[in-house]
Amino acid sequence: MLRFFIFLSFFSALVCEEIHRLPLGSAERCWDLRLLLCNEIYDSKADKKIAFDELAKEASLAKIVFTGESHPNLEHHVLQAKLIESLVLLGKKVVVGMEFFEVGQQTILDEWAKGEMSEKELLQQSDWFNKVGYNYRYYKPVLDVAKKYKLRVVALNIPRSIVRKVAQKGLKELSQEESGLFPAVDTTNVHHRYLLKKIFGKFAILAPESFEKIYSAQCVWDVAMGYYALKAIENPDSESMMVLLAGSNHVIYDLGIPMRVQKASDIRTESVYFMEMVEDKDKDKDKDKDKDKDKDKDKKKDPHFKMGAGETQGQEIISRSLARWVIGTKACDGQEAFPSPGMKLEWKEDRIEVISVSEKGIAAQAGWKKGDKILGLNGTKVVSLVDAQILLTYLSWEESFSWEILREEKILQGTTIIQRDKQDE
Numbered sequence: 001m002l003r004f005f006i007f008l009s010f011f012s013a014l015v016c017e018e019i020h021r022l023p024l025g026s027a028e029r030c031w032d033l034r035l036l037l038c039n040e041i042y043d044s045k046a047d048k049k050i051a052f053d054e055l056a057k058e059a060s061l062a063k064i065v066f067t068g069e070s071h072p073n074l075e076h077h078v079l080q081a082k083l084i085e086s087l088v089l090l091g092k093k094v095v096v097g098m099e100f101f102e103v104g105q106q107t108i109l110d111e112w113a114k115g116e117m118s119e120k121e122l123l124q125q126s127d128w129f130n131k132v133g134y135n136y137r138y139y140k141p142v143l144d145v146a147k148k149y150k151l152r153v154v155a156l157n158i159p160r161s162i163v164r165k166v167a168q169k170g171l172k173e174l175s176q177e178e179s180g181l182f183p184a185v186d187t188t189n190v191h192h193r194y195l196l197k198k199i200f201g202k203f204a205i206l207a208p209e210s211f212e213k214i215y216s217a218q219c220v221w222d223v224a225m226g227y228y229a230l231k232a233i234e235n236p237d238s239e240s241m242m243v244l245l246a247g248s249n250h251v252i253y254d255l256g257i258p259m260r261v262q263k264a265s266d267i268r269t270e271s272v273y274f275m276e277m278v279e280d281k282d283k284d285k286d287k288d289k290d291k292d293k294d295k296d297k298d299k300k301k302d303p304h305f306k307m308g309a310g311e312t313q314g315q316e317i318i319s320r321s322l323a324r325w326v327i328g329t330k331a332c333d334g335q336e337a338f339p340s341p342g343m344k345l346e347w348k349e350d351r352i353e354v355i356s357v358s359e360k361g362i363a364a365q366a367g368w369k370k371g372d373k374i375l376g377l378n379g380t381k382v383v384s385l386v387d388a389q390i391l392l393t394y395l396s397w398e399e400s401f402s403w404e405i406l407r408e409e410k411i412l413q414g415t416t417i418i419q420r421d422k423q424d425e
Contacts, residue, residue, distance in 0.1 A: 019195075019199060020316065021319050022194075022198065024253040024319070025254050025321030030320070032320040034317070036315060037314060038329065042318070043058075044325070056086035059087065063269065064097075065270050066244050066254075069247060069248060074137075080142050085148075088145075088149050093237060093241070094149075094240075095243075096146050097154045098154070099245060099246040101153070102160070105125075105155050106154070113152055114150075123389070129386075129389045138337070138338070154242070157224065165178070170213050170216060171187075182227050192256065195249070195253060197211070226258075277328050277330060339397055347384075365418060367414070368405060376404040377402070378403075401415070401418070403416065
């Protein structure tokens, strides 16, 4: 099941250059294009670049601010935390809505927000390591701010088994109890459907029946998260608002969750899209080519075109309707901020057993294999599954850790320095 949701999350975060330039969303702005630089904030409504404090001040006037993220991009979560804190300091009563918690886990989140639960207990009781698939440290900046200001964190997702069932069998296969967890799902919006077809590419054309089911699952996701977001801010307090965290393709062009909320309510909403700016790896080659071209520039220069190629270098073309605010950020480009454990663990017969090992990750670098049993990490005996998972979560690149495992009745020990792949350097 986890692999299936990582698959869907991959498409939820998948964005190519063309996706940023579609004539979707606001009818007033969808045919306009603009240039964006890394670290710039573009306000599409005002049609100008602005400072972060201006964004926060304007965002404070909304009831829900949707933030579209790339899940494994730490900068996106740092910016989300900065926005939340800025809104709190402006006097807003902020509720944090999160895609990665299920509605059935709300009691757990409430206890954690009140200070009645430790981080370890939160991760254990929410089953983070099995249900989410992303390193908890990506979301720690947001949860730390929520804890600091005692903000309510709201679970927005329905049980993953329901979304999985729709993606594999279709909407009609849901039981009355399952479909009763969210409002009726409309799958006929041509703009949203076109966006998802562009994202899925050839798959949507070559496997239309499969795409239809996956598209329905995406719609269920959006409808459910919008529904629970609205329920969380039913309080008429004028100072209350939500900052909602979700994958970018739930947010861009104000389709996905924003569209569902706008259809169900007349509250003011705004959207922030954290856009990954892909670095041009052939930049140096292009510079050399430009130098050669410049030798003949006097002979070939077009008097009607005065902008040089260097003046647009590092900029990305975006549609004005992509989001209310678009923030240019560095792309991960395969260089994750934290090393992945790269394995699945289970508690079996009073020991932690390695159930599977990925080609990349901490387990592969340590030489662990399926069936190995972890006895100790960093000189400490492992006494619980969550202790091992947390220790592995907090390991960093270039850090060394010692381990002791049992393999076929033989105890093996070693020390591993966690290194990035050469292609990630």
